[in-house]
Amino acid sequence: MTAQETDVLIVGGGPTGVTLALELAVHKIPFRIVDRELQRSDKSRALGIQPRTLELLNRHGDVRKLVSQGNLSSGTTFYLNGKKAADIDISGLIEDSVFPLILIISQCETEAFLDGCLAKHGFAVERGLEATSIVQDPTGVTAKLSDPDGVEETVRAKYVIGADGAHSSVRRAAEGLTFQGAAYPQDFILCDAHVRNSKLAWNRFSLCLGRGSLAVFPLKDGTCRVVVSRINPRVDVEPTLEDFQEMLNQLHPDAGELYDPTWISQFHLHHRGVNSYRDGRLFVAGDAAHIHSPAGAQGMNTGMQDSINLGWKLAKVIQGKRPDSFLDSYDHERRPIGQHLLETSDKMFTWGCSTNPFFISFRNVLFTWVLPWFVSSRNRRANIFKFISEFGINYRDSSVVGTASGYSGPVLGGDRAPDRMIKSAGKERQFLELITPDTHHLVLFSGVGDDAITEQAILEVQSAFANKNSDEAKVHLIHDEAAGGPNVSGYIDVGNHLHGQFGCSKPSYVYIRPDGYIEHIGFLSEFQVLLEWLEGNCLSPRDG
Numbered sequence: 001m002t003a004q005e006t007d008v009l010i011v012g013g014g015p016t017g018v019t020l021a022l023e024l025a026v027h028k029i030p031f032r033i034v035d036r037e038l039q040r041s042d043k044s045r046a047l048g049i050q051p052r053t054l055e056l057l058n059r060h061g062d063v064r065k066l067v068s069q070g071n072l073s074s075g076t077t078f079y080l081n082g083k084k085a086a087d088i089d090i091s092g093l094i095e096d097s098v099f100p101l102i103l104i105i106s107q108c109e110t111e112a113f114l115d116g117c118l119a120k121h122g123f124a125v126e127r128g129l130e131a132t133s134i135v136q137d138p139t140g141v142t143a144k145l146s147d148p149d150g151v152e153e154t155v156r157a158k159y160v161i162g163a164d165g166a167h168s169s170v171r172r173a174a175e176g177l178t179f180q181g182a183a184y185p186q187d188f189i190l191c192d193a194h195v196r197n198s199k200l201a202w203n204r205f206s207l208c209l210g211r212g213s214l215a216v217f218p219l220k221d222g223t224c225r226v227v228v229s230r231i232n233p234r235v236d237v238e239p240t241l242e243d244f245q246e247m248l249n250q251l252h253p254d255a256g257e258l259y260d261p262t263w264i265s266q267f268h269l270h271h272r273g274v275n276s277y278r279d280g281r282l283f284v285a286g287d288a289a290h291i292h293s294p295a296g297a298q299g300m301n302t303g304m305q306d307s308i309n310l311g312w313k314l315a316k317v318i319q320g321k322r323p324d325s326f327l328d329s330y331d332h333e334r335r336p337i338g339q340h341l342l343e344t345s346d347k348m349f350t351w352g353c354s355t356n357p358f359f360i361s362f363r364n365v366l367f368t369w370v371l372p373w374f375v376s377s378r379n380r381r382a383n384i385f386k387f388i389s390e391f392g393i394n395y396r397d398s399s400v401v402g403t404a405s406g407y408s409g410p411v412l413g414g415d416r417a418p419d420r421m422i423k424s425a426g427k428e429r430q431f432l433e434l435i436t437p438d439t440h441h442l443v444l445f446s447g448v449g450d451d452a453i454t455e456q457a458i459l460e461v462q463s464a465f466a467n468k469n470s471d472e473a474k475v476h477l478i479h480d481e482a483a484g485g486p487n488v489s490g491y492i493d494v495g496n497h498l499h500g501q502f503g504c505s506k507p508s509y510v511y512i513r514p515d516g517y518i519e520h521i522g523f524l525s526e527f528q529v530l531l532e533w534l535e536g537n538c539l540s541p542r543d544g
Helices: 015-026 051-057 107-119 169-173 241-251 299-318 324-353 357-375 378-388 455-466 494-502 524-537
Strands: 004-011 031-035 071-073 075-080 083-089 102-104 130-137 140-146 152-162 179-183 187-196 205-210 212-218 223-230 257-267 270-274 282-284 421-424 427-430 441-445 474-479 491-493 508-512 518-523
Touching (some): 004 140, 004 299, 015 107, 051 299, 223 241, 223 257, 241 257, 299 324, 357 378, 441 455, 455 474, 491 494, 518 524
Parallel strands (some): 004 031, 004 152, 075 205
Antiparallel strands (some): 075 083, 130 140, 212 223, 421 427, 421 491
16 A cells, blocks of 8 residues: 655644644645544643743734633632632733733633634644554654554654654654653542632632642633642542532632532643653654643643744755754753753642641641742742743753844843834734744844934845845844834834843844744844854755
8 A cells, every 4th residue: 555645744633733733834834633532522621821822822813812712810819728828910920922811711712723723724633543553764754544443544754743642652653762750649630610609710710728739710601620639539439529519618618619510530640751852753742742730731831832843843844944953953942841841840739739747737837928928029920920921931052043242132042032012104013923933034123212223224134134035034124113204114113112122222133933932133233143144054955
């Protein structure tokens, strides 16, 4: 039987897999995405979408439609032994994004949004196909896919990506990958149910500690999720609604009365991570690469951002614009993120869900004093939210990003590109609306005030770049607000806030990757450095 050929085979059609498919689709890379399940789960599963993920998803569709279907959480309320101990307000902490809050929404809705975005490109997850064999060689990967009737087909791909979860078949096929870690000893139960007579703040999480711990997540349709960590679980006994109500009465009496549950489950948690995200032509992303506690609502978001990092890099290599070794940067950039997440969520989980009675007593007394002090500082709240929101992620240590000599602004090579308002012909829009996922972007800042250069000078730089534009990057001109005038090319920086966010008070350039992170940045006086950088990192057609 002749093998069907494609450039990329994605195994796993969850949020991580579909996000990768979107990244490939915008670059017009041939791919297939398969999932062994015949249909999507109707259970809510992962609930939190972090601000940075919303920002990145907005590159593929109007994410405000997704936001309208869920709850925006403006913080967390802590309870100790049934009494309110502290309230962490995160509103107003983020100024350079139109998505400053965490979205609480069922994974079903998230997947529907992603599927809709993918359908616009003419693609969909192929369901009921399981990868039963994956074998790589120096020139590609041969995979066998089997349907529920046992009918088998062979697929030949240049690369295969495992977005197929904790029991990944792709990871198992990669001889060089390990998945080390262990299970947490605690027993957990979960319930999605309606609630009445509740005093819940519907724009807040509730984290409740005492003898045991629980978390409450209000959902938009009048339901909530309750997750309980049990100290003395009843082995082999299915949890009931009464078990959740009993814990709520002890630790969160304001929560109200649960009724009409839509999902009750019990589970154990693991913390594991791979030793590499790449093995030759095989890659892993999301839960196939890292699993951990749900503390901080990071798991699904990290998997989707794994895919956003990998997608454009696969495209560049397949298109012959980067060497195959460029794909090593996926592991170099994303594995430290995954490792840090494992370590951080493990610490958060240990503090919140310990079963040691002596530690529980110590923690509860300590939190009584520490939490009110902690939340009283805006800077402390901002620092913790920078991690949780994932706006703090950067790739400054990566070998495929750079900063020109002499430049030392607040944003450096490897950092996220911030957002602010710009305008053209009197119409305002967000800067990040310009940063589409299909290409690189060169942003030329005029500088502000006495340091600003003329429109003619900035157009000359644009012209000089045209002959060196191996990435086919889009060029955007951002002018000092004082430049004004209806005929000015490019955009006016409203309030010069974007210049300030980037640290570009002097004429500067910013070269932004398709994933919204800065590849290179510097003053325009060092523009030749960028041209040399591109010449050293990009392949011409004859090089490929």
